Amino acid sequence: MTDDRHLVERARAGDADAFGVLFEHYHAPILNYLNRMVSDRALAEDLTQDTFIKAYKSLPKTDPDLAFKAWLYRIATNTAISHLRRGKIVRWLPFVGEHETRAERIDSQVTRTSDISAALDQLPKHYASILLLRHYQGLSLAETAQALDITENAAKLRLFRARKAFAKIYEDSPLSGEEDLR
Structure with a gap:
């Protein structure tokens, strides 16, 4: 730093x-x-x-x-x-927070990728971006808040709501199984 x-x-x-x-x-x-x-x-x-x-x-x-x-x-x-x-299309790719072996990940990646991508696509952009910054990019909460130009408290609340919305959408997915992505 x-x-x-x-x-x-x-x-x-x-x-x-x-x-x-x-x-x-x-x-x-x-x-x-x-x-x-x-x-x-x-x-x-x-x-x-x-x-x-x-x-x-x-x-x-x-x-x-x-x-x-x-x-x-x-x-x-x-x-x-x-x-x-400007009217361009975006597809959010997988956000996976599980810990599993490489073999398990390979076996289930195709199905999960589709479901996770579909769930992220359905989220408002501000929810998808906070999930990607925090969990995929590994930014701290403070860095995530700064990146999104919001307060840390707002970031905590948005992250909570984003996780909840993602989990709801993902759990409603027909192929999601019993995996917990929170």
Whole structure:
């Protein structure tokens, strides 16, 4: 985290090499997050590029105490949502919170993937995004709140409601079985 803070300070001052290091560090996680959101690798790559361009242009104007990781995920989320608002189609991919062996996961992946994807598709975007940020990307509650530009208490409440809505939709799925994804 200290390295990030130092790199962000340098990048804010116009050091392109420092931003390049941040890019290398966060490119894959942002790309994977966006790919999970849009289910289209090429589109996710475009959105990732847009995210980093926006970050590069905006960084000099940010607060010196910027939580860079959360801020970058906020830009990525907003970039994807803006893309959706322009009428593009999004398919949310699997959010799986279980602990199971690799063999069990492979055996049930096809069925679960379809059901989980369908359940996430039915959720409002603000619920799906908080589930993906918190459980798939592994952001802390504070980072998730910052990424979504909401308070931690609002994030807790939204996460609770998102889990409840997801569980209801998933449990109503004909193929969901007895798995608990909460």
